[in-house]
Amino acid sequence: MGMDRREFIKSCSLVAVMGLLYGCRKLPLDEVARLGDGPTLKQFEDEVKLAVSQAKKQLDLVKVSRPGPLSIPGASPLNRFGMAIDLDLCDGCGECILACNKENNVPLVPEDDAARGRFMHWVDMRSGAPFMCAHCGKAPCERVCPTGAANHTPDGLSAMVYKRCAGSRFCGANCPVQARKFNFNDAQKLGLARKFNKEVPLRDKGVMEKCSLCLHRLQNDRLKFKTQLSVAVAAAGNVSVKNAAENATEWRGRGVTTACSDACKRRAIIFGNWLDEKSPLVQLTKDRVLYAPREIADLDPSVVFMRGRR
Amino acid sequence: MFRYLMLAGLALFLPGLCALGYSLYEGPSAWMLDSRTFWGTPISLFVFWVGLAHAGTLLSAVFLALDIKLDRRTALIAELSTLASLVFAGIFPLMHLGYLQNFYMVAPFLDARGNFANVSSPLVWDFCCIAVYAILSLLFFVMHLKARVNPALDKYRKPMAWLLFPLVLWVHTVVSLDFATTFVPEWRGAFFPVYFIAGAIFSGIALVNLLLCTEGYRVRLLERLQLICSWILCAIWFWDFLLKGTFFASAFIFAGVLPQLRLVSVFRENRWGRAALSVSVLFGLFLERFYLVSPEYGTSSSFGWIDLGLVAFSVGGFMLLFFGVRRLLNRYAENAGAYFGEVDGSDMAKVEEAEDAERVAASGLGVEKSKKGFYIQPWSSEEYRILRFPLLVGIAVALIFVVWAWGQLPFVNVELSLANVLPLVYPVMALATVMTLLARIYFVEKSFVLHRREKILGVAILILAGACAGTFFAGGASETSGASVDVAAFGENTNVDLAQSALVWNARCATCHGRDGKFNEKFVREYYPVPPKLDLPRLDSLGTDSLVKVVLNGRVNMSAYANRLTPAEAYGLVNYMRSLAARDSGEGAR
Numbered sequence: 001m002g003m004d005r006r007e008f009i010k011s012c013s014l015v016a017v018m019g020l021l022y023g024c025r026k027l028p029l030d031e032v033a034r035l036g037d038g039p040t041l042k043q044f045e046d047e048v049k050l051a052v053s054q055a056k057k058q059l060d061l062v063k064v065s066r067p068g069p070l071s072i073p074g075a076s077p078l079n080r081f082g083m084a085i086d087l088d089l090c091d092g093c094g095e096c097i098l099a100c101n102k103e104n105n106v107p108l109v110p111e112d113d114a115a116r117g118r119f120m121h122w123v124d125m126r127s128g129a130p131f132m133c134a135h136c137g138k139a140p141c142e143r144v145c146p147t148g149a150a151n152h153t154p155d156g157l158s159a160m161v162y163k164r165c166a167g168s169r170f171c172g173a174n175c176p177v178q179a180r181k182f183n184f185n186d187a188q189k190l191g192l193a194r195k196f197n198k199e200v201p202l203r204d205k206g207v208m209e210k211c212s213l214c215l216h217r218l219q220n221d222r223l224k225f226k227t228q229l230s231v232a233v234a235a236a237g238n239v240s241v242k243n244a245a246e247n248a249t250e251w252r253g254r255g256v257t258t259a260c261s262d263a264c265k266r267r268a269i270i271f272g273n274w275l276d277e278k279s280p281l282v283q284l285t286k287d288r289v290l291y292a293p294r295e296i297a298d299l300d301p302s303v304v305f306m307r308g309r310r
Numbered sequence: 311m312f313r314y315l316m317l318a319g320l321a322l323f324l325p326g327l328c329a330l331g332y333s334l335y336e337g338p339s340a341w342m343l344d345s346r347t348f349w350g351t352p353i354s355l356f357v358f359w360v361g362l363a364h365a366g367t368l369l370s371a372v373f374l375a376l377d378i379k380l381d382r383r384t385a386l387i388a389e390l391s392t393l394a395s396l397v398f399a400g401i402f403p404l405m406h407l408g409y410l411q412n413f414y415m416v417a418p419f420l421d422a423r424g425n426f427a428n429v430s431s432p433l434v435w436d437f438c439c440i441a442v443y444a445i446l447s448l449l450f451f452v453m454h455l456k457a458r459v460n461p462a463l464d465k466y467r468k469p470m471a472w473l474l475f476p477l478v479l480w481v482h483t484v485v486s487l488d489f490a491t492t493f494v495p496e497w498r499g500a501f502f503p504v505y506f507i508a509g510a511i512f513s514g515i516a517l518v519n520l521l522l523c524t525e526g527y528r529v530r531l532l533e534r535l536q537l538i539c540s541w542i543l544c545a546i547w548f549w550d551f552l553l554k555g556t557f558f559a560s561a562f563i564f565a566g567v568l569p570q571l572r573l574v575s576v577f578r579e580n581r582w583g584r585a586a587l588s589v590s591v592l593f594g595l596f597l598e599r600f601y602l603v604s605p606e607y608g609t610s611s612s613f614g615w616i617d618l619g620l621v622a623f624s625v626g627g628f629m630l631l632f633f634g635v636r637r638l639l640n641r642y643a644e645n646a647g648a649y650f651g652e653v654d655g656s657d658m659a660k661v662e663e664a665e666d667a668e669r670v671a672a673s674g675l676g677v678e679k680s681k682k683g684f685y686i687q688p689w690s691s692e693e694y695r696i697l698r699f700p701l702l703v704g705i706a707v708a709l710i711f712v713v714w715a716w717g718q719l720p721f722v723n724v725e726l727s728l729a730n731v732l733p734l735v736y737p738v739m740a741l742a743t744v745m746t747l748l749a750r751i752y753f754v755e756k757s758f759v760l761h762r763r764e765k766i767l768g769v770a771i772l773i774l775a776g777a778c779a780g781t782f783f784a785g786g787a788s789e790t791s792g793a794s795v796d797v798a799a800f801g802e803n804t805n806v807d808l809a810q811s812a813l814v815w816n817a818r819c820a821t822c823h824g825r826d827g828k829f830n831e832k833f834v835r836e837y838y839p840v841p842p843k844l845d846l847p848r849l850d851s852l853g854t855d856s857l858v859k860v861v862l863n864g865r866v867n868m869s870a871y872a873n874r875l876t877p878a879e880a881y882g883l884v885n886y887m888r889s890l891a892a893r894d895s896g897e898g899a900r
Contacts, residue, residue: 167408
């Protein structure tokens with residue numbers, strides 16, 4: 001054979017290098033490839049602008065009373081999270097939509113869907129104000145979900161178990177305000193999804209989704225609170241400290257905000273706990289008149305609008 | 311004749327199959343949808359075919375139960391059309407799902423994690439009712455075929471007919487509740503069950519009339535019924551219009567106006583004329599279902615190729631299936647003429663007489679048969695005596711099932727009232743009753759003997775059904791148990807050393823928790839919210855005892871291991887987990 005030792009070693013090492021490259025094709029190479037393919041932030045911004053300019057749906061608001069404790073079994077008497085959107089302050093800029101998309105990894109939609117107004121955005125613009133799932137206390141979507149994928153948490157959130165959703169879209173058909181979005185496209189395969197936030201999973205094709213009131217933020221805060229509390233109690237180890245910390249032994253979700261309320265420059269979106277007197281939500285809505293869309297006014301919504309002073 | 315119809319069906323079916331394949335691949339965006347139409351064509355086709363599926367049972371069972379004479383050929387055709395329609399009524403709700411793999415979660419069975427379907431959802435009622443209806447219709451058809459050979463079975467047909475009669479109404483009531491329980495303004499109304507049942511019977515009769523045209527004879531009773539049904543439906547449409555102002559002009563023309571041409575003798579006496587009337591009714595009723603399911607049709611969306619393909623798939627598939635079976639029966643069944651027969655109607659009376667005589671001889675009900683009209687059998691009659699015990703069994707099973715299902719919830723926060731479970735009562739009862747009835751036939755009737763081939767088929771079906779049920783019903787094998795194991799009783803048990811715990815950890819826990827005690831990212835990222843990391847401060851804050859409790863009794867996403875691990879092993883695992891976390895935090899510090 002016409003191959004000397006130098007040639008032989010060279011080809012051997014080439015094969016080894018190729019093998020090594022092949023072995024790590026999954027992790028680093030994939031990541032690099034995906035960075036190039038993924039949609040840019042600019043695309044997300046453009047889509048939000050398009051959605052805001054296309055928004056046609058109107059809201060028919062009626063007065064509602066202040067949300068109280070939930071009546072579902074197992075509901076917490078301490079927490080019921082919700083939001084109030086101040087229509088006097090809101091100028092319909094659409095910043096909240098972009099913030100929500102980034103927080104919750106909401107994917108882009110293909111062009112023909114965008115032309116038809118079929119966006120995946122959890123927050124819509126209706127009558128020039130942000131509108132999202134109202135997390136109704138008597139949610140009609142949860143009642144008709146055959147698998148229990150749509151269900152209520154004890155803290156008053158209307159939650160989704162993505163892995164249990166069969167995609168029957170019954171909840172979407174039964175939502176009087178069409179707040180639910182269905183994943184018609186495989187956004188990950190089409191390169192339309194981008195994982196801005198590691199804490200929120202990307203949703204599969206064929207699954208329903210909607211506003212979660214930034215459930216992961218609440219969950220993180222709850223765990224942090226409980227861990228710190230028990231560490232503090234264990235460290236102090238005596239009863240008097242326990243008693244001193246009594247008023248802070250229950251988690252009320254203080255200090256948590258949603259992405260949309262963070263993003264609002266005019267502070268028109270207020271997140272909080274309807275059952276907590278110290279919550280900004282309760283304090284700021286004290287002397288305001290609350291409104292909700294007519295279709296869901298009877299369903300005990302947690303997300304309401306406010307306008308004018310009493 | 312049947313061959314050409316079969317080929318025509320095939321010609322429609324094949325492109326339709328492509329459309330079906332594409333919509334399965336592409337998902338729900340393949341067909342027409344808009345912001346207010348979440349369901350679209352497949353569900354309108356589902357309602358349409360379920361309606362057609364009522365023809366057989368209505369005409370055969372209800373007429374049999376009420377002693378209205380219908381000859382065997384017509385009844386068999388109707389029953390066969392039911393079965394063929396049910397196939398498509400079953401396909402569409404499945405293919406319209408966004409996430410087809412999860413379809414079994416709709417069945418009211420416990421899965422391994424103890425999750426139950428949400429019984430307050432009309433979809434769950436649908437699933438049960440239609441499944442039971444399909445099984446019972448198939449058994450009714452087979453029994454009808456068998457009764458021809460073995461007259462002893464004839465007396466069992468009527469009790470079965472009495473069970474199927476309410477089931478027809480029940481199934482379509484439940485289908486209408488899919489719509490009537492929602493918040494869509496166009497779908498609301500307490501009259502919806504009546505509306506849907508009337509529409510279903512109307513379309514079913516039109517289908518049977520159309521099929522009779524292909525057979526080459528006519529049954530005037532059914533034609534008259536078709537006309538009467540059109541009046542009833544027009545009245546309901548008028549009511550709907552007064553209430554909500556919805557009115558579907560084209561559906562009204564095709565299914566309300568054109569059927570009145572039966573009053574003109576030229577149409578009535580011509581075979582093609584009769585066929586055209588039936589087709590017009592079917593077309594009109596399909597349009598009506600379509601407009602109903604897609605309330606915004608025309609304004610923001612339009613019918614596409616895939617929608618047409620799906621329609622072609624079901625129509626062609628029905629023709630293929632129906633005429634295919636029809637030809638098979640013609641060829642292989644002995645004395646086929648007596649089952650169906652290409653007769654022009656002249657010897658209808660004879661067949662009927664012969665059947666009548668046969669039935670009278672078999673059941674010994676000569677006295678009661680002589681009475682005419684709607685005569686409901688008294689409690690002492692033969693058929694009631696046959697039905698009595700199976701019915702008791704059925705009621706008992708239904709009660710047990712309903713009480714059991716009432717206690718099962720998909721999640722603890724779901725509120726379930728007894729009324730939510732009631733729609734399941736009758737189907738379960740009918741299923742249990744018919745099964746008991748069949749057992750009685752098998753054990754009591756001496757003349758009823760199964761061939762070897764039939765026995766093998768029966769056993770195969772039983773095994774298959776058992777396998778299906780076993781796959782879906784895992785009985786909550788790893789459910790979080792309500793009765794907690796008391797940990798304090800065991801004390802801090804450390805006789806399991808770390809090496810041994812490491813083995814158990816790698817075997818039992820590592821799939822989710824990872825060998826290094828950090829989460830297996832591939833698996834855990836699917837959870838939302840993401841479960842908290844088990845680092846040292848968190849483990850300390852939870853405490854050993856409560857962690858052992860979680861291992862044994864389960865919590866949220868964690869399965870219960872009480873019957874797979876001893877408390878000592880659980881203690882060992884917690885210690886091992888702590889050592890992993892300590893090692894991890896040590897590395898972090900360095």
